[in-house]
Amino acid sequence: MAEIRVQNLRKEFGSFVAVQDSNFVVNDGEFFVMLGPSGCGKTTTLRMIAGLELPTGGRILLGGEEVTMLRARERDIAFVFQLFALYPHMNVRKNMGFPLLAQGMPKAEIRQRVEETARLLRIDHLLDRPVSGLAGGDRQRVALGRAIVRRPKCFLMDEPLGTLDAEFRDLMVHELREMHNRIHATTVYVTHDQLEAMSMADKIAVMNHGAIEQFGTPKEIYDHPASMFVADFIGSPPMNFLKFGGSLQKGAKEIVVQGASVVVPEIREDFALADFALGVRPEHIRFDDASKLRGSIYGTEYLGTTQIVAVETADGMLKARVAADLPLRMGEPVGLSFNAQRLSLFEKASGRAIL
Numbered sequence: 194m195a196e197i198r199v200q201n202l203r204k205e206f207g208s209f210v211a212v213q214d215s216n217f218v219v220n221d222g223e224f225f226v227m228l229g230p231s232g233c234g235k236t237t238t239l240r241m242i243a244g245l246e247l248p249t250g251g252r253i254l255l256g257g258e259e260v261t262m263l264r265a266r267e268r269d270i271a272f273v274f275q276l277f278a279l280y281p282h283m284n285v286r287k288n289m290g291f292p293l294l295a296q297g298m299p300k301a302e303i304r305q306r307v308e309e310t311a312r313l314l315r316i317d318h319l320l321d322r323p324v325s326g327l328a329g330g331d332r333q334r335v336a337l338g339r340a341i342v343r344r345p346k347c348f349l350m351d352e353p354l355g356t357l358d359a360e361f362r363d364l365m366v367h368e369l370r371e372m373h374n375r376i377h378a379t380t381v382y383v384t385h386d387q388l389e390a391m392s393m394a395d396k397i398a399v400m401n402h403g404a405i406e407q408f409g410t411p412k413e414i415y416d417h418p419a420s421m422f423v424a425d426f427i428g429s430p431p432m433n434f435l436k437f438g439g440s441l442q443k444g445a446k447e448i449v450v451q452g453a454s455v456v457v458p459e460i461r462e463d464f465a466l467a468d469f470a471l472g473v474r475p476e477h478i479r480f481d482d483a484s485k486l487r488g489s490i491y492g493t494e495y496l497g498t499t500q501i502v503a504v505e506t507a508d509g510m511l512k513a514r515v516a517a518d519l520p521l522r523m524g525e526p527v528g529l530s531f532n533a534q535r536l537s538l539f540e541k542a543s544g545r546a547i548l
């Protein structure tokens with residue numbers, strides 16, 4: 194397996210910039226997820242790493258070797274389009290051995306490789322079964338086995354679970370991650386689903402309009418979003434934004450929102466008069482009668498261990514996640530306070546985080 198290094202990677206289609214000067218490193222054995230809304234350039238980036246699309250600028254290094262202009266088949270990678278695409282008339286053994294047969298590998302070696310890979314994926318008991326009779330999860334393992342058996346330098350996957358229903362998808366997310374923990378294959382995985390990304394990734398790149406807005410671990414991205422776009426895209430319900438205007442002084446530890454003073458982490462530089470947004474995740478809001486920041490209960494969504502409470506304030510709706518057994522009445526006036534250590538601050542014009 195190998196490290197993937199992407200330097201100033203760019204793709205233009207005519208005058209349209211689909212990928213803007215991307216930079217990232219996927220370390221050997223890491224599970225890397227490119228996450229973002231439709232059209233943000235994820236697939237184009239993946240196709241450039243695969244060699245299916247040539248960049249208009251920048252470089253791609255695979256295991257330290259430049260592959261930027263190499264053809265797909267010269268790159269030694271496995272592109273998994275659709276995990277369910279198997280040859281239905283062949284048994285598991287033949288399906289898995291097919292890529293090696295196509296490479297001209299001797300039969301005895303193919304047999305050994307296939308059996309080794311099947312043991313790794315715990316499907317060795319299925320080797321002589323026809324794939325047509327297999328359950329979904331086993332078919333998925335066989336399809337992965339067919340990709341792994343070649344021992345490529347890395348795996349590229351483009352929304353491989355995209356067509357599955359929600360329940361099966363959750364199961365497969367878990368399975369894929371577990372398989373990754375066993376084989377440690379460098380993987381680049383594309384999805385627009387933030388929950389999928391958060392539960393599988395070692396590192397995530399959040400993309401927007403062809404650019405990487407933030408690169409980091411799921412925890413870094415969730416706890417310290419670099420922009421309002423990232424804060425809004427990650428988390429369900431997403432981060433709340435409370436608007437306020439004014440100037441901010443370096444060293445200040447309080448701001449005023451809707452007439453109430455709110456304690457924030459220390460401001461690191463001076464900001465001239467501008468519009469800002471205070472970002473607070475739903476789980477960092479508490480109901481607090483003493484707080485001057487007021488609202489009224491608009492609705493609740495019961496989730497078993499917690500409930501999501503919509504609170505109407507002078508500046509719009511906020512969502513709080515509180516204990517499920519907290520008794521609340523519709524229309525009830527409440528005070529709101531925040532966990533000061535977990536707040537974000539953004540400059541509204543640029544959307545960038547300033548804390």
Ligand code: ATP
Pocket residue numbers: 206209211229230231232233234235236237238385
């Ligand atoms: P999706 O999840 O919808 O596939 P994506 O983030 O993977 O979205 P891309 O498929 O990489 O996005 O596309 C990025 C942008 O580049 C889109 O606006 C798309 O229309 C454009 N694009 C992609 N391929 C081409 C092409 N061959 N010619 C012109 N424009 C293209």
